Amino acid sequence: MSTPPAPARPASAKRAAKAGNPRQLRQQALADVRRERVLDAARAAFFELGMEKTSIREIAHRAGYTPGAIYSYFASKEALYGALLGESLARLNERVQQALEPSAAGPARVRAAATAFFDFYRENPRDLDLGFYLFQGMQPRGLTPELNETLNTRLRQALQPTQDALQSLGMPAPQALQELTALFAHTVGLLVLSHTGRIRMFRQASQDLFDKYLEQLIRRAGTASG
Amino acid sequence: MSTPPAPARPASAKRAAKAGNPRQLRQQALADVRRERVLDAARAAFFELGMEKTSIREIAHRAGYTPGAIYSYFASKEALYGALLGESLARLNERVQQALEPSAAGPARVRAAATAFFDFYRENPRDLDLGFYLFQGMQPRGLTPELNETLNTRLRQALQPTQDALQSLGMPAPQALQELTALFAHTVGLLVLSHTGRIRMFRQASQDLFDKYLEQLIRRAGTASG
Amino acid sequence: MSTPPAPARPASAKRAAKAGNPRQLRQQALADVRRERVLDAARAAFFELGMEKTSIREIAHRAGYTPGAIYSYFASKEALYGALLGESLARLNERVQQALEPSAAGPARVRAAATAFFDFYRENPRDLDLGFYLFQGMQPRGLTPELNETLNTRLRQALQPTQDALQSLGMPAPQALQELTALFAHTVGLLVLSHTGRIRMFRQASQDLFDKYLEQLIRRAGTASG
Amino acid sequence: MSTPPAPARPASAKRAAKAGNPRQLRQQALADVRRERVLDAARAAFFELGMEKTSIREIAHRAGYTPGAIYSYFASKEALYGALLGESLARLNERVQQALEPSAAGPARVRAAATAFFDFYRENPRDLDLGFYLFQGMQPRGLTPELNETLNTRLRQALQPTQDALQSLGMPAPQALQELTALFAHTVGLLVLSHTGRIRMFRQASQDLFDKYLEQLIRRAGTASG
DNA sequence: CATGAATGAGAGTTCATTCAT
DNA sequence: GATGAATGAACTCTCATTCAT
Numbered sequence: 023m024s025t026p027p028a029p030a031r032p033a034s035a036k037r038a039a040k041a042g043n044p045r046q047l048r049q050q051a052l053a054d055v056r057r058e059r060v061l062d063a064a065r066a067a068f069f070e071l072g073m074e075k076t077s078i079r080e081i082a083h084r085a086g087y088t089p090g091a092i093y094s095y096f097a098s099k100e101a102l103y104g105a106l107l108g109e110s111l112a113r114l115n116e117r118v119q120q121a122l123e124p125s126a127a128g129p130a131r132v133r134a135a136a137t138a139f140f141d142f143y144r145e146n147p148r149d150l151d152l153g154f155y156l157f158q159g160m161q162p163r164g165l166t167p168e169l170n171e172t173l174n175t176r177l178r179q180a181l182q183p184t185q186d187a188l189q190s191l192g193m194p195a196p197q198a199l200q201e202l203t204a205l206f207a208h209t210v211g212l213l214v215l216s217h218t219g220r221i222r223m224f225r226q227a228s229q230d231l232f233d234k235y236l237e238q239l240i241r242r243a244g245t246a247s248g
Numbered sequence: 249m250s251t252p253p254a255p256a257r258p259a260s261a262k263r264a265a266k267a268g269n270p271r272q273l274r275q276q277a278l279a280d281v282r283r284e285r286v287l288d289a290a291r292a293a294f295f296e297l298g299m300e301k302t303s304i305r306e307i308a309h310r311a312g313y314t315p316g317a318i319y320s321y322f323a324s325k326e327a328l329y330g331a332l333l334g335e336s337l338a339r340l341n342e343r344v345q346q347a348l349e350p351s352a353a354g355p356a357r358v359r360a361a362a363t364a365f366f367d368f369y370r371e372n373p374r375d376l377d378l379g380f381y382l383f384q385g386m387q388p389r390g391l392t393p394e395l396n397e398t399l400n401t402r403l404r405q406a407l408q409p410t411q412d413a414l415q416s417l418g419m420p421a422p423q424a425l426q427e428l429t430a431l432f433a434h435t436v437g438l439l440v441l442s443h444t445g446r447i448r449m450f451r452q453a454s455q456d457l458f459d460k461y462l463e464q465l466i467r468r469a470g471t472a473s474g
Numbered sequence: 475m476s477t478p479p480a481p482a483r484p485a486s487a488k489r490a491a492k493a494g495n496p497r498q499l500r501q502q503a504l505a506d507v508r509r510e511r512v513l514d515a516a517r518a519a520f521f522e523l524g525m526e527k528t529s530i531r532e533i534a535h536r537a538g539y540t541p542g543a544i545y546s547y548f549a550s551k552e553a554l555y556g557a558l559l560g561e562s563l564a565r566l567n568e569r570v571q572q573a574l575e576p577s578a579a580g581p582a583r584v585r586a587a588a589t590a591f592f593d594f595y596r597e598n599p600r601d602l603d604l605g606f607y608l609f610q611g612m613q614p615r616g617l618t619p620e621l622n623e624t625l626n627t628r629l630r631q632a633l634q635p636t637q638d639a640l641q642s643l644g645m646p647a648p649q650a651l652q653e654l655t656a657l658f659a660h661t662v663g664l665l666v667l668s669h670t671g672r673i674r675m676f677r678q679a680s681q682d683l684f685d686k687y688l689e690q691l692i693r694r695a696g697t698a699s700g
Numbered sequence: 701m702s703t704p705p706a707p708a709r710p711a712s713a714k715r716a717a718k719a720g721n722p723r724q725l726r727q728q729a730l731a732d733v734r735r736e737r738v739l740d741a742a743r744a745a746f747f748e749l750g751m752e753k754t755s756i757r758e759i760a761h762r763a764g765y766t767p768g769a770i771y772s773y774f775a776s777k778e779a780l781y782g783a784l785l786g787e788s789l790a791r792l793n794e795r796v797q798q799a800l801e802p803s804a805a806g807p808a809r810v811r812a813a814a815t816a817f818f819d820f821y822r823e824n825p826r827d828l829d830l831g832f833y834l835f836q837g838m839q840p841r842g843l844t845p846e847l848n849e850t851l852n853t854r855l856r857q858a859l860q861p862t863q864d865a866l867q868s869l870g871m872p873a874p875q876a877l878q879e880l881t882a883l884f885a886h887t888v889g890l891l892v893l894s895h896t897g898r899i900r901m902f903r904q905a906s907q908d909l910f911d912k913y914l915e916q917l918i919r920r921a922g923t924a925s926g
Numbered sequence: 927c928a929t930g931a932a933t934g935a936g937a938g939t940t941c942a943t944t945c946a947t
Numbered sequence: 948g949a950t951g952a953a954t955g956a957a958c959t960c961t962c963a964t965t966c967a968t
Contacts (some may be wrong), residue, residue, distance in 0.1 A: 211437025663889025
């Protein structure tokens with residue numbers, strides 16, 4: 023709701039703009055490499071210790087920096103996590119693309135795309151944590167609107183192949199969008215139940231439920247085109 | 249040999265047992281009222297500020313107490329949130345029961361039970377937060393196993409009417425349980441997408457999607473019995 | 475050095491003065507019994523949990539009281555420990571007296587008295603703690619001068635039989651006092667080294683060292699008289 | 701896989717290893733100075749207020765810091781006291797070494813070493829407190845085993861010259877160790893009686909008693925060699 | 927760019943003690 | 948005499964962030 027103030031120390035990002043000559047370009051490349059190192063350290067720390075026990079200190083330590091240095095690359099802890107989430111979504115997209123490569127078609131393509139999405143989070147619970155972290159209290163945190171936009175776009179991208187596959191099955195665009203949304207919700211719900219252990223209460227397996235939902239969806243897609 | 253380590257402060261609850269004479273009863277009632285006042289303050293603080301910014305200090309202040317006094321009523325911050333969640337689940341159950349009172353039957357009963365559940369959380373997003381709070385990092389927190397058990401039971405209770413209604417529609421028990429789990433997941437997913445604003449990306453309304461899912465489920469229930 | 479202010483709530487003690495008629499006497503007896511119950515609880519708690527983990531709350535709980543009630547019997551935590559120490563010294567005296575009962579004479583009497591003292595503390599390290607507690611920072615705590623006086627007297631009493639035995643061996647009074655003091659110091663030193671585990675550094679047993687010191691002392695006593 | 705849990709803040713000490721260039725050396729020197737300032741403040745506070753009333757807050761205040769800053773130099777309150785005790789033992793050793801410098805020999809050497817030890821604590825009662833602090837309830841506190849080891853070693857060091865002197869008087873090693881232990885115990889006992897004022901009860905002076913014990917010991921040493 | 931010392935605010939928790947009832 | 952609710956002051960410790968160097 024409330025837009026956060028402009029980042030205190032926008033660091034290397036801003037310099038990219040004024041970079042033109044070779045020297046500046048090299049500097050920029052170096053900076054990116056170092057930024058990446060911080061990100062790697064943050065991811066490792068987070069995957070190992072979880073969100074709550076991962077402090078800036080810890081990340082800096084793992085990256086071979088002192089705490090202050092982190093702020094050369096990220097304006098705040100939240101911004102760092104935003105970047106981490108961005109990178110997580112990039113991995114998600116990669117996974118979805120890989121699943122499509124064998125150029126499956128028809129229902130198989132829907133299955134491939136949707137399952138890749140589900141599996142990614144099923145296998146990497148911490149990535150799901152990441153997605154949730156910035157919505158503690160169910161409201162976005164210290165993300166700049168631009169970053170928020172970027173993240174939304176990447177998420178949308180990861181879902182787009184599924185939507186396309188549905189439409190290529192003859193489902194009209196509006197319905198495909200609706201079904202995609204429902205599928206996304208179902209997926210998220212199953213993942214949450216699974217990761218919090220709540221699903222055990224029902225003695226069910228999230229994967230079975232996911233498969234079942236997917237088959238029903240594909241059946242509906244077949245009907246819709248008629 | 250060793251006496252239990254300490255009084256484990258939250259005394260008032262158990263004293264009901266030895267309460268018999270009017271004076272003790274009145275004392276107990278007073279204590280309950282005060283405990284409730286703390287709970288109210290905690291809920292208000294939490295609904296207003298969110299989990300993270302709600303400290304024991306803040307709660308105490310709102311309840312008109314000093315921080316230490318809170319510990320006469322709750323053994324720890326987690327215990328307090330446990331109680332808050334328990335009470336939230338109680339309200340949820342109440343809501344579900346109310347929805348069933350007009351003694352609907354058949355598909356209408358499924359609709360009534362399931363919708364009550366969905367609506368409760370749609371209308372009270374903070375109660376959803378509450379449910380999530382204790383699973384930061386997707387792992388249970390400092391809940392005692394007993395409390396965790398209690399909470400699970402209450403959640404299960406809130407879902408039971410829906411399962412019963414499905415079975416009374418002729419759906420076999422195992423399938424009803426499976427469908428209930430899927431419905432629960434779908435509901436949670438929709439609520440999360442809705443409350444985090446992610447659903448706007450798809451220009452969909454969580455309520456429409458919920459209704460649609462519900463109708464499909466009811467259709468399946470009709471088929472299942474044949 | 476600095477005399478503490480008069481006890482805030484001298485409680486039952488003061489009433490003993492104005493007690494004269496039978497009813498008051500009975501009241502007083504009751505109060506003493508209850509006071510003893512508190513003391514018992516305090517001792518048990520302290521022996522089990524140690525000084526630091528024994529709170530007024532804990533003591534009250536064990537005595538079947540609420541915290542406030544303790545202050546009817548003791549003006550402060552320190553006063554309570556003072557009483558506890560007094561009672562500990564009483565037990566010490568009892569032990570010394572018992573050791574003398576078989577009416578040993580000569581060197582055997584010195585041995586009996588001194589060893590009883592040593593053994594009491596060797597076997598009951600917590601009683602040694604008690605003695606030290608009120609001298610944290612090596613300075614008396616919230617003891618009233620009278621209580622301090624009483625405690626000193628009881629300690630003196632427990633040592634007196636040893637002094638007497640030394641004198642009955644022919645040692646002149648001034649020397650006996652000096653030797654007693656040295657013996658007392660030696661005993662305390664050994665107990666401290668023993669209880670803190672420091673004596674292990676030297677691979678020695680406190681008991682051997684004590685015995686050795688004692689024999690030397692007795693030898694000196696034999697010489698002194700000539 | 702798992703990187704050590706955290707930087708475990710007290711960084712400066714270890715950095716000496718990678719310090720090589722002048723700048724790092726200067727940084728290190730500065731850090732040491734500041735650490736010393738904290739230690740000085742802690743010692744002053746403790747000597748003035750005693751252990752119990754000396755909080756991290758108080759120390760920080762005296763050192764001109766905020767409480768959090770202390771944790772850059774010491775990982776915990778116990779660690780700080782460990783350092784304080786270590787430094788106290790270092791001073792003790794220094795004192796003992798100085799007493800030996802005039803290269804006394806024979807009985808004089810025993811006297812010099814033992815008396816230096818005794819005098820150090822007689823003149824600096826707070827250093828004795830320090831030694832006792834970590835044994836509240838007569839049990840070691842939150843010391844790491846390594847630190848405990850270090851402290852034991854330093855204490856042993858301070859006593860070693862006395863043992864050596866005894867052996868150079870012809871006393872066999874095992875007996876010298878036993879006598880050293882006894883002497884140490886006697887010393888501790890006298891110091892405790894003296895500092896707690898208990899010795900006044902006996903109208904004795906700790907120094908006289910110490911001298912007397914020492915002369916007896918030296919006499920025994922003379923005999924032992926024969 | 928990086929350091930690293932330091933801040934400052936705050937966290938949860940404990941406890942002896944008081945006092946109206 | 949006893950209750951028990953409440954105080955109030957303290958406690959150790961953590962952490963994101965800042966800034967002079």
